[in-house]
Amino acid sequence: MRRVASGFSPVITLDRRNGKPLHKQVYEAFCAAIVRRNLRAGQKVPSSRSLAAELKISRIPVLTAYSQLHAEGYFETRSGSGTFVSSSLPDQWISMERRHAPSPQVRSPRRLLSKRSALIPLFKPVPWLNKWGAFIVGQLAFEHFPFQVWASLVNRHVRNVRVNSLHYSDPMGSESFRSAIAEYLRTTRAVNCEASQIMIVSGTQQALELTARVLFDPGDKIWLEEPGYRLARNAFSLAGCRLIPVPVDEEGIDVAAGIARSRRARAAFVTPSHQFPLGVTMSASRRFQLLDWAHRSASWIVEDDYDNEYRYESMPIASLQGLDRHSRVIYIGTFSKTLFPSLRLGYVVIPPDLVQQFLAVRNAMDVYPPHLYQAVLEDFISEGHFARHIRRTRLLYSERRNVLVGAIRNEFGSSMEVLGEGAGVHLVATLSKGLSDRSISDQAALQDLWLWPLSTCYLDRPSRQGFILGFGSTTPRQIPNAVRRLREVVDSQ
Ligand SMILES: Cc1ncc(COP(=O)(O)O)c(C=O)c1O
Numbered sequence: 001m002r003r004v005a006s007g008f009s010p011v012i013t014l015d016r017r018n019g020k021p022l023h024k025q026v027y028e029a030f031c032a033a034i035v036r037r038n039l040r041a042g043q044k045v046p047s048s049r050s051l052a053a054e055l056k057i058s059r060i061p062v063l064t065a066y067s068q069l070h071a072e073g074y075f076e077t078r079s080g081s082g083t084f085v086s087s088s089l090p091d092q093w094i095s096m097e098r099r100h101a102p103s104p105q106v107r108s109p110r111r112l113l114s115k116r117s118a119l120i121p122l123f124k125p126v127p128w129l130n131k132w133g134a135f136i137v138g139q140l141a142f143e144h145f146p147f148q149v150w151a152s153l154v155n156r157h158v159r160n161v162r163v164n165s166l167h168y169s170d171p172m173g174s175e176s177f178r179s180a181i182a183e184y185l186r187t188t189r190a191v192n193c194e195a196s197q198i199m200i201v202s203g204t205q206q207a208l209e210l211t212a213r214v215l216f217d218p219g220d221k222i223w224l225e226e227p228g229y230r231l232a233r234n235a236f237s238l239a240g241c242r243l244i245p246v247p248v249d250e251e252g253i254d255v256a257a258g259i260a261r262s263r264r265a266r267a268a269f270v271t272p273s274h275q276f277p278l279g280v281t282m283s284a285s286r287r288f289q290l291l292d293w294a295h296r297s298a299s300w301i302v303e304d305d306y307d308n309e310y311r312y313e314s315m316p317i318a319s320l321q322g323l324d325r326h327s328r329v330i331y332i333g334t335f336s337k338t339l340f341p342s343l344r345l346g347y348v349v350i351p352p353d354l355v356q357q358f359l360a361v362r363n364a365m366d367v368y369p370p371h372l373y374q375a376v377l378e379d380f381i382s383e384g385h386f387a388r389h390i391r392r393t394r395l396l397y398s399e400r401r402n403v404l405v406g407a408i409r410n411e412f413g414s415s416m417e418v419l420g421e422g423a424g425v426h427l428v429a430t431l432s433k434g435l436s437d438r439s440i441s442d443q444a445a446l447q448d449l450w451l452w453p454l455s456t457c458y459l460d461r462p463s464r465q466g467f468i469l470g471f472g473s474t475t476p477r478q479i480p481n482a483v484r485r486l487r488e489v490v491d492s493q
Helices: 022-035 048-055 059-073 091-100 147-159 173-188 204-215 230-238 255-262 285-298 352-365 372-382 385-415 439-445 477-491
Strands: 075-078 081-086 200-203 221-226 242-249 266-268 302-306 329-334 346-349 417-419 426-430 464-468
Touching: 022 059, 022 477, 048 059, 059 075, 075 352, 147 372, 173 200, 173 329, 173 346, 173 372, 200 204, 200 352, 204 230, 204 329, 204 346, 204 352, 221 230, 221 255, 230 242, 242 255, 242 346, 255 285, 266 329, 285 302, 385 426, 385 477, 439 464, 439 477
Parallel strands: 221 242, 221 266, 266 302, 302 329
Antiparallel strands: 075 081, 200 346, 329 346, 417 426, 426 464
16 A cells, blocks of 8 residues: 555644634635745645544535635646645745735844853864765774664564653663673773663764763863864863863873873873774873873873774784773764764763762753664674674775875875874874965865865864875775875865
């Protein structure tokens, strides 16, 4: 049987005492909804039977109103599909009515917003993150994702719904899923954790927001890696924190510089396994310096371990959290880089004594995480698909990385330095002095090359110009040609 979508009813308030016939009131309610554009051309309207039932009136006034609306061209019938707002509406009537409608542009000066909302820039989609094609950061080899396996697991959980998976549940997330993650983190990342410390969140961003709400007050100073991760900057700014940019060198964040700028900062946000964006791995001595500073000054460390699964030459680097003897590290991980970002699943490993505070704040935010994909991903991990997918994509990305580094060397020789290519799914290519990454990025966009300008990652004046180049979704066949086009754009400057 063909399924026919059912339409929603507009707001219709019937008044039986005003003497106006019911069919007239129904007719006028539809006309008003159409001219105000609350009902749009082509939108389905409810059947006369269901509208009559909803309004608790007989079907006759609804049929009379519908036939009038048909006759005047407001409604049309599509055989077998039902009744729709006409796709050829009487325009002149709508525009005339609209002239009398209040303007949606409200000019009143007193539209007060929170001061907090002005602490971050307005959202603007940037081409180097939102298009499809060469060098987009965050895009992965989705064509190699085992969607058949994934679909069968989704089906399994959709077909066998358990009643307790539909009800309100634990703000930490599903316990068995958290156990699977704890096992994974202890084994592969040397994270010191139990399932009871793991909170499931909708990705790194929610983890940062939650952490900021639990740990920071407006005015608190936070060290941020310079250059660093823009969305972490926004999460802490929104909490009213004062951002202290701390330079990154070849050993990671410069702890001595951080202490010189703000010894008593409340926290440091770091990406020690693969610094974003420069790709440096934090040295052992910096890790101990950072942990020591946090311990002595009663500060927190927020560790974002976003793409640790992809490391090409050396063995995986253990987490900073695993070295911490004083429970000062909040460890954050995500499935955005290993699976796909629209999954919106990540986790926070919380020091045991803070779990109750995180629980209370999380409960006040979005109550608890949705169930379905936690269950699917738990099976994906426990049945071995996750480990297999990482092994396969590590080889794939390693090849893409090699081809990209080779192509950059071929086209640019020593005029472009490559940084951070040892791990992850992006690298940084720096530009010679005097060139502007923003203007090259704008030019390159005309050639379908999506280059994230390095200068946008600085809080202070950028000390380097260059690009963050994603290689997750660009195939080895496409890379040489894309790099050649990039060189042509750079040469034209
Ligand atoms: C530094 C860093 N952290 C975390 C993430 C992942 O964020 P999310 O889990 O919110 O998708 C990214 C994604 O590009 C990133 O660059």
